[in-house]
Amino acid sequence: MLSSLRKAVSPGRKGERATPPRGERQRKQHNLFDAAATYVAASVEDDQERMDEASGWVSPEALSFGVNELACRAVTALARESGQSPRTVARTLLGLSAD
Structure with missing residues (x-):
């Protein structure tokens, strides 16, 4: 299932051009996992500029x-x-009691 999702969101899927038309600058395509x-x-490194850059690679929903x-x-x-x-583990990472 994940491989199907990766194929659907990765560059080069059916209907997209593998290379840009002549004269257009080639821009790296990012998928949602690369962006995330x-x-x-x-975020961990407190690099707001890089966070802003990555959040522009995909839609907010895809990034989420x-x-x-x-x-x-x-x-x-x-x-x-x-x-x-x-x-x-999740509760511990968030500083919550293990309940």
Whole structure:
């Protein structure tokens, strides 16, 4: 399922030009995962300029989806590494009681 989503949001999908017309400057295409990773890393590093740049690569909805997906994957990875439940890891990261 994720591979289908990646294909749908990645550059070069059916209907898009693989190369720009002659004379047009080639601009790197960013997908929502690229934007989300850059945005979150910039946020951690308190780099507002880079956050602004990344947020312009995709729609706000796509960026939100990408950040959510990154959070889910990060919590899952941390939970596996620590042997704790994803719920416990998420609550701990946010400074909440483990309840």
